[in-house]
Amino acid sequence: xxxxxLRLTWSKILTALTQDPGVTAPLYGFASLIEPKGIMAGTIxxxxxxxxxxxxxxxxxxxxxxxxxxLLGIDAKITTFAIVVNPDLxxxxxxxxxxxxxxxxxxxxxxxxxxxxxxxxxxxxxxPKYNFDSFxxxxxxxxxxxxxxxxxxxxxxxYNPLFIYGDSGLGKTHLLHAIGHYAQSLYPTIRVRYVSSExxxxxxxxxxxxxxxxxxxxxxxxxxxxxxxxxQFLQGxxxxxxxxxxxxxxxxxxxxxxVITSDLPPKHLTGxxxxxRTRFEWGLITDVHTPDLETRIAILxxxxxxxxxxxxxxxxxxIASKVTSNIRELEGTLIRVTAFATLNREPINLSLVQTVLKxxxxxxxxxIIAPVDIINNTADYFRLGIDELTGTSRAQAIATARxxxxxLCREMTNLSLPKIGQxxxxxxxxxxxxxxxxxxxxxxxxxSIYNQVTELTTRIKQGTAYAHNGIH
Ligand SMILES: Nc1ncnc2c1ncn2[C@@H]1O[C@H](COP(=O)(O)OP(=O)(O)OP(=O)(O)O)[C@@H](O)[C@H]1O
Numbered sequence: 001x002x003x004x005x006l007r008l009t010w011s012k013i014l015t016a017l018t019q020d021p022g023v024t025a026p027l028y029g030f031a032s033l034i035e036p037k038g039i040m041a042g043t044i045x046x047x048x049x050x051x052x053x054x055x056x057x058x059x060x061x062x063x064x065x066x067x068x069x070x071l072l073g074i075d076a077k078i079t080t081f082a083i084v085v086n087p088d089l090x091x092x093x094x095x096x097x098x099x100x101x102x103x104x105x106x107x108x109x110x111x112x113x114x115x116x117x118x119x120x121x122x123x124x125x126x127x128p129k130y131n132f133d134s135f136x137x138x139x140x141x142x143x144x145x146x147x148x149x150x151x152x153x154x155x156x157x158x159y160n161p162l163f164i165y166g167d168s169g170l171g172k173t174h175l176l177h178a179i180g181h182y183a184q185s186l187y188p189t190i191r192v193r194y195v196s197s198e199x200x201x202x203x204x205x206x207x208x209x210x211x212x213x214x215x216x217x218x219x220x221x222x223x224x225x226x227x228x229x230x231x232q233f234l235q236g237x238x239x240x241x242x243x244x245x246x247x248x249x250x251x252x253x254x255x256x257x258x259v260i261t262s263d264l265p266p267k268h269l270t271g272x273x274x275x276x277r278t279r280f281e282w283g284l285i286t287d288v289h290t291p292d293l294e295t296r297i298a299i300l301x302x303x304x305x306x307x308x309x310x311x312x313x314x315x316x317x318x319i320a321s322k323v324t325s326n327i328r329e330l331e332g333t334l335i336r337v338t339a340f341a342t343l344n345r346e347p348i349n350l351s352l353v354q355t356v357l358k359x360x361x362x363x364x365x366x367x368i369i370a371p372v373d374i375i376n377n378t379a380d381y382f383r384l385g386i387d388e389l390t391g392t393s394r395a396q397a398i399a400t401a402r403x404x405x406x407x408l409c410r411e412m413t414n415l416s417l418p419k420i421g422q423x424x425x426x427x428x429x430x431x432x433x434x435x436x437x438x439x440x441x442x443x444x445x446x447x448s449i450y451n452q453v454t455e456l457t458t459r460i461k462q463g464t465a466y467a468h469n470g471i472h
Pocket of ligand 1: 170
């Protein structure tokens with residue numbers, strides 16, 4: 001069959017798919033990643049860029065494709081299809097004309113990005129810890145993970161935007177960074193930028209204040225993948241939303257990938273204009289849930305392996321059965337258990353874990369800890385003024401107290417790193433990250449630090465319990 005005939009046949013198949021009500025926009029996204037290669041003995045041979053796309057097509061598009069082939073009639077001499085993976089297809093190249101041709105008006109077909117040469121001044125701001133290798137897949141996050149991989153493998157082709165939502169501490173930020181790392185490993189010249197919505201807001205405000213609007217625009221528009229975290233933070237911020245709206249449109253119009261995370265799905269986000277929410281719904285919306293016991297154990301196991309901890313499966317299972325709602329808390333528990341065992345030169349056994357868990361909080365809806373309680377208690381405990389604790393002094397004792405307070409804010413509240421940074425005199429999120437890492441390490445090395453963190457946790461927890469019971 002001639003090339004033109006093949007393309008015509010394939011475009012008829014795509015058109016039939018667009019008319020199939022069972023083929024949703026994201027599913028259609030997979031179909032448009034297909035490159036038809038030829039027809040032989042009644043089979044149309046199709047190439048796709050990766051295994052994930054192949055398995056999605058085989059699982060979800062098999063019947064619609066066979067129906068579409070059937071609609072071609074017997075003259076077409078095709079009865080079935082076969083799929084072959086060709087990784088070269090994944091390399092973003094020229095826009096996929098075929099997909100555009102078959103594009104129905106109301107869809108946003110994925111087209112290949114034209115990747116710009118990497119520029120040294122574009123820093124991606126990715127955290128090396130958060131990659132796909134360190135991400136544990138379970139039923140709570142399987143779909144979000146698969147979508148994240150697909151986006152990294154074929155940016156702006158499969159789903160654009162990809163919108164991931166879910167409660168705090170369930171891996172959304174981790175997935176965002178993992179997309180960035182994986183895309184960079186596949187396409188070394190790709191330009192990726194991770195930004196939290198707080199940072200985007202601050203950046204925007206500063207750019208206006210300093211008359212540097214052009215630099216702001218180029219920072220966010222001359223990229224191939226924008227990863228924007230915790231979009232709910234833009235709620236009610238009309239001007240920043242406007243800036244984001246234009247950034248989003250520019251990127252989307254130029255076939256650049258946008259990935260967004262949020263604590264709520266688009267339609268439940270309040271304080272956003274409808275046009276903004278509609279855009280969030282253009283691509284694929286997926287969520288992450290609370291992990292089940294098996295996944296929590298697997299996460300702890302992976303974490304223990306990475307940190308070279310010797311904790312038996314029983315122990316990991318015990319911790320996973322006690323800390324159920326939040327992965328950040330799960331990790332925090334492991335840090336404390338390890339620190340306690342190292343300090344006391346004891347093996348990690350059940351009674352040790354029970355001792356540590358007694359001092360720990362579990363966050364639940366009735367027991368919300370306000371950052372101000374953490375700051376007040378920490379200042380009081382170290383006999384410092386609030387201004388000193390949140391100020392700029394680098395005196396050792398004050399700096400350590402400040403780092404402990406930041407660590408506790410991270411562990412005991414749902415606040416993001418930039419938000420914690422803001423509470424402590426407008427510090428950068430990397431400073432907070434550094435503080436958390438430092439305290440986790442110091443807890444293992446210095447008993448005094450371990451004790452301070454534990455005592456403070458108890459005080460804060462008790463304060464919250466009293467407040468909850470109406471005792472002041
Ligand atoms: N599936 C997973 N496998 C391994 N680690 C995970 C997984 N999910 C989450 N984590 C870890 O749990 C911690 C919290 O995850 P993360 O910061 O990504 O949550 P989040 O959903 O973005 O929360 P928030 O909305 O509060 O920002 C991180 O250290 C992350 O590495």
